[in-house]
Amino acid sequence: MPIVVNVDVMLARRKMRLNTLAELVGITAQNLSVLKTGKAKAIRFSTLERLCEVLECEPGDLLAYEHFVPSLTLRVKTEADSLRE
DSSP: OOEEEOHHHHHHHHTOOHHHHHHHHTSOHHHHHHHHTTOOSOOOHHHHHHHHHHHTOOHHHHEEEOOOOOOOOOOOOOHHHHHHO
C-alpha cells in the first residue's frame, strides 16, 4: 500500500503507549492498532485531527506516500531454454 502510517513512530517519539493514545483520542485500542499496522482502509478527518492534537504533530507526520515502482525481473536464458525452442 503506498500510504504509510507512522503512528508507531510518533508514539515512540512521545513515549506514549497505544492504549493511552486510544483513550485520549476516543477510539478503541483495536481500531488504533488496525490504523498503526497499515491495515485500515480509511480514517475519519475527526480522528486524524484528534491524533494530531494529542500527539502535537501534523497529518504529514502520521501519514506518508511512498511511490511504488514495480521492479523488473530479468530472466536469464539457460542452455535448457535453448533446447526447448
